[in-house]
Amino acid sequence: MNQVNLNLKVLIAGLASLALSACALTDMTKTETSSQVFPHKVPKEKPNIPLSAAMERMFEYSAPRPQDSELYSQFAYTELQGFDYNGGDGTITRRDPTRPILHNGKYYIWYTKRDTIVPPVGAMNAEKATDKIPSTDWDLAELWYATSTDGLNWQEQAVAVPRPPAPHPGHRSVATPDILVWEGKYYLYYQAFNEPSGLKGDHSVIAVSWADSPEGPWHATHKVAVKPGKKGDWDQNLIHDPMPIVYNGKIYMYFKSTYNKWPDNRKNYHVAHGLAIAEHPLDEFKKHPLNPVINSGHETFYFPFKSGVAGLIIRDGIERNTVQYAKDGVNFNIESNISLPPIAGGPFTPDAFTNTKDGRGVTWGISHFKTFGETRPYHSRLVRFDCDLSQDVHMPEFKSPNIWWKPDVYFTNMGLSPNLKKKVIGASKQAAKASK
């Protein structure tokens, strides 16, 4: 066989193979179209075939997989250095940190600090509280601040906002602050209590102090920034967890309230989040007419993201442990489902104060844990969390949805109590006997 013949043979074989491939391709396409089976390769947009409810939903998330979603992350936790807790005897608590802000080479955080002669007696024993004995972990508290150059090693500085004298709001306790930076000034918003929390509930209003520098001095306005709603409104009783973001040129203040204590029965209480808006930090904030804007959550946090606002909705409610996003800051939709998220997190989000139209997200922050050790005394400690809820980093370490928990976690944190064990094993035994 000469070279020409060989080449011809190769060419013919090639053409035949090409023709076969084309046939196969045509067949496959035809089959797929006629049967309308969902394809192996995920289409970029919702395909025009009948879909189940679940697959319809999949295309409504900003990414169909958590791995690919900027708004999904695992969380990692690191103990902070530099804070003294009196050996964990319950007399010192630090909790509910603000977002860290960066100023002149240092991070600043403010937080609830309680330093009392005894641990809290608990909300159920609130009538036993005195001027020296706290009811809850956040009773008889002040706002303190600390600084750091790395977000891990902190130096506690001093009190920033002490309790004001009666009758000013907060004369019993000031707690759960968050920070706002606005036109070169600094504003701390916080819960102001006039009686031991637990007596009638956890009733507080939002008060505000301001300063020209993160170092202070802080000027208490003795004004109420966000008031509870009118009798009959969902937020009639209390306003908690203020979190201001500069958005649309205004100050968007997200807050928590609890409702449905009707009749006055904590058993049925709901938790939700509202939004109140002001043009200036010292104006009274006006409630958004669509409140509540979040149907769940407890000790959540919010941050500017892309052109909207995202929230980490944790612990409480039917949509607990989700990240949600509202492109208008008001109408939130679920973007992902998260595990063991930070509690009362203050994310490092400097663009929360820049009126950004392209919020970058979160890579770290400070949150808290309750009750170190196996039992009471009840107190809380600040902790650092890291994550990738950010457009700026891409850390696969945080993106796997598949988190492996050590079996000990299940057995020691989620074991049956002896009574419950007796009950459920007894029921299994009974059912087995009955089947004989």
Next chain:
Amino acid sequence: MNQVNLNLKVLIAGLASLALSACALTDMTKTETSSQVFPHKVPKEKPNIPLSAAMERMFEYSAPRPQDSELYSQFAYTELQGFDYNGGDGTITRRDPTRPILHNGKYYIWYTKRDTIVPPVGAMNAEKATDKIPSTDWDLAELWYATSTDGLNWQEQAVAVPRPPAPHPGHRSVATPDILVWEGKYYLYYQAFNEPSGLKGDHSVIAVSWADSPEGPWHATHKVAVKPGKKGDWDQNLIHDPMPIVYNGKIYMYFKSTYNKWPDNRKNYHVAHGLAIAEHPLDEFKKHPLNPVINSGHETFYFPFKSGVAGLIIRDGIERNTVQYAKDGVNFNIESNISLPPIAGGPFTPDAFTNTKDGRGVTWGISHFKTFGETRPYHSRLVRFDCDLSQDVHMPEFKSPNIWWKPDVYFTNMGLSPNLKKKVIGASKQAAKASK
């Protein structure tokens, strides 16, 4: 003043008070209506006022609070007694249990058992697997069974389904069974492997064996009950995790597949669940045209609930760690968000085989954990879980959405690796320096 006058005075005061109350009530109602603020008392149905997206959603769940939802639960875990794991050296694994069934006074479970001379070499080293050396934890496995009178103390009995001789499906490994009870006969469906899993993926088909009694003997049909889809279909590669439920007088088989390995790249893989239906256990199951019916999940389970089917969708996917419900068994919606749910759970749901129109739900079952101890050798153990996803019990112990995790869980299971710690703390430090 005589008695009549006094009574008159009381009457007048009473009427005045009543009138005042009526005024107050009228005012309040008027104010509420005009301002249209969401009320403190949660209405039973969606109120006819403008609502945020979140509050619109709240009324679409079967209950607006997890505490009140039959489809929300915490989970408690208890180690099983009676199984030997060779000191946890990785040579014995038990995993992927079936649902327990109750027969003549005893619970029966079947499960993947691997008893090999060495621990698995891992999917990444699958080419090192031999006839004696397993690739994955479920390679070179057989289906064994055990019995119990209380669901906690188990006696392992014997092999139920051994690997068939080549070339029958499963000659390399049979794993991940589930049970069906149908017209007095018993059917085990399971993954059948013809090569070490990991070589080309985790490719398996669903095979079936049957018996007249849970004690066996089991008859291998050597038939494929659920085949992978055609080339180009989402489920072209494999069918995993068969779970049959008798529903609408037919057998609804839920199964897992993975897709979007296109190009052949595990990095982009999706996990979803499909449904295949048969009129008789030994027919070939026909895929539902709306597949996939669940957009997430890995080692999930399904159970009849009320007039539909509920699923525990865990680990993988954008809707990971949710309980979902489909009133038609096909179109699933999210009902709740759950924490640390059972892995590969087999719930005790006797009504999965009764063609019920009012499924009762789940109070306990058997699931598995991977890798006991801090490091490899990799193996798995069976465990009991308890919960309240049931219409028949009301156990507040399982209903709180607010789960407290010991701080150790965060630090030891969710700490930063040394490298990652260096990276993230370094980034914080760098940002602080840049702000000077």
